Amino acid sequence: MINESTSTPIQTEDTIVALATANxxxxxxxIRLSGPQAIQIVHTVFKGKNLLKQASHTLHFGFIADGEVVLDEVVVSLFIAPKSYTKENVVEISCHGxxxxxQSIIKLLMVKGARAAKPGEFTLRAFLNGQLDLSQxxxxADLIASDSKASHQIAMQQLRGGFSNQLQVLRDQLIHFASLIELELDFGEEDVEFANRDQLxxxxxxxxxxIFELVRSFELGNVIKQGVNTVIAxxxxxxxxxxxxxxxNEDRAIISPIPGTTRDTIEEILNINGVNFRLIDTAGIREATDAIEAIGVxxxxxxxSTSALLVYVFDVNELSEAELKSDIESLQRPGIPTLAIANKIDLPVKRSITFGSSEAIKYLEISAKEKxxxxELKQLIYDTAIQGRLTGEETVITNIRHLEALQRTQESLERVLYGMENPVTSDFLAMxxxxxxxxxxEITGTVTTDDLLENIFSRFCIGK
Incomplete structure (x- = not known):
């Protein structure tokens, strides 16, 4: 049988302190403290109400003093275990910045018995004490790092347990069948089947x-988290x-009628419908006239080659349909959607382009000069990159660790299917x-190692 221990709050012996706001x-x-002595330590330096007698989730005005020397006028917030972020006693001191x-207050608190927190240690304690699972x-960390509406939305969905709940349903169903197969092993000599193989x-x-849909979502999640690399060529x-x-909507790049003005790439962030696009203006593609231009090309x-979207811009007055198709064919890379953007429609058109849109290439006429x-182009860029996959309700994977764990899960389940087809004995299926x-x-933290936890939480900022 498979047994899983329930999570119980783990009270560590020491109390940690760190600056919770930006340096x-x-x-x-x-300034945040967490641990069994958090309230006691602050009480020894606080001039105001007796903090040891105050209720949880209350604010108290007073002074922090080192002996007779007042360091600052502060507001102290109390969160008594287990009703706190870490499920330990937590005190937050709001002081002047x-x-x-x-530094004086933190130094004083350390003298009184607190120690400096490690990166991510507050959230680590929240995880160890069962307040959050590992994916939450x-x-x-993703929420703190989010710099767009979409990345914020995905982090919030995961923090609220959407991903965890989905995985838990899958695990519960598998545990049920694993338990039945384990039971079969106990009656091995009687050749009975408790686990219906068709249902399994x-x-x-x-x-x-x-899992396939979750794995597939990583492509979208990764570009949202990192920004969509969009090359203008x-x-x-x-x-x-x-x-x-x-x-x-600003003069970011130098504009000149002289060919070859742009010799290096220029990168800027454009937010479209809550998603960050990393626009990359590049050197014009032609036979280079000197070594510097050749480097630019x-x-x-x-x-x-490393982009998620190619925006190919051409002068609709100068380029023929055959030249356009030849250029795009030479630039296209597998898996990278392409937009063919006919520019300068404000000028008398000398050529007629009948370039048809396809799933791989979409066509739009614009005037960049006259805007x-x-x-319409912004919306086309967004629709092409996102492809209707961001609705706010689906689970999107953004973490490479989660992706790898899901892929290994798939491999294990494929072995189960192979074993049932061939067939193999119940002990191999159970394995x-x-x-x-x-x-x-591994994803939610039901299975962890010290190295895994250290690797994850070492990337957090101190104070979180």
Whole structure:
């Protein structure tokens, strides 16, 4: 039988302290303590109400003093275990944001018995004490790092347990069958089957389908988390830099009628519908006239290879349909969607382009100089990159650790299916199901190692 221990609060012996707000001078700073002696330690330096007699979730005005020397006027917030972020006693001291005051108070609290917190140690304690599972704890770091509506939305969905709940349903179903197969092993000599093999096969196929969608979502989750690399490429004087300026609504790139003005890449962030796009203006693609331009053209090709979206800009008055198709064919890379953007429609059109849109290439006419159809282009960029996959309700994977664990789960379940088809004995089936459960447990922290926890929480900021 498979047994899983329930999570109980783990009270560590020491009390930790750290600055919870950003470093540097500011109007207000928050110093956080967590641990069994948090309230007692602050009580010894606080001039005001007796903190040991106050209720949880209350605020208290007073002074922090080192003996007779007053360090600052503060507000102290109390959170008594287990009703706190870490499920331990937590105290937050709101003081003035002077670096001198902050350091003086932290130093005083350490003299009174606290120790400096390690990166991510507050959230680590929240995880160890059962307040969060591991994927939720990682979502805290993603939430802090989120710089767009979409990345914030995904982190919040994971923090609220959407991903964890989905995985728990899968694990519970697998545990049920694993338990039945374990029971079969106890009656091995009687040749009985407690686990219906057809039901087990249907369950695994259903779980594999869910995992496949989660794995597939990583591509979207990764670009949202990192920003969508969007390369603007084309021949010299096609209007690439003008388009960059029009998209950003500012004069970011130098515009000149002289071919080859842009010789290095220019990168800027554009937020469209809550998603960050990393726009990369590149050197014009042509036979280079000197070594510096040749380097610029090579950089363009390198950027295209690592992009998530290619925006090919061309002068609709100068380029023929055959030349356009030839250029795009030479630049396209597998898996990278391409937009063919006909620029300069504000000028008398000498050529007629009948370039048809396809799933791989979409076509739009604009005037970057006159900012005609720029909003339509932004929407096209967004739709092409996101492809309707971001609705706010689905689970999106953004963490490479989760992706690898899900892929290993798939491999284990495939072995279970193989074993049922061939067939193998119940003990081998049980072994592969346990392996799948192990990998799913790695994601939420049901299965952990000290090295794994250290690796995850060392990337957090101190104070969180």
């Amino acid at each position: 540097g001078a500011g109007a207000i700073a928050v 002077s670096p001198y005051i902050i 704890a990682e979502a805290v 096969k249907s369950l695994i196929l259903e779980i594999n389908k869910v 084309g021949r010299p004087n096609a209007g690439k830099s003008t388009l960059l300026n029009a998209l950003l 090579q950089k363009t090709m390198d950027k295209i 005609q159809h720029i909003d 592969d199901i346990k392996q799948a459960l192990y990998y799913l447990g």
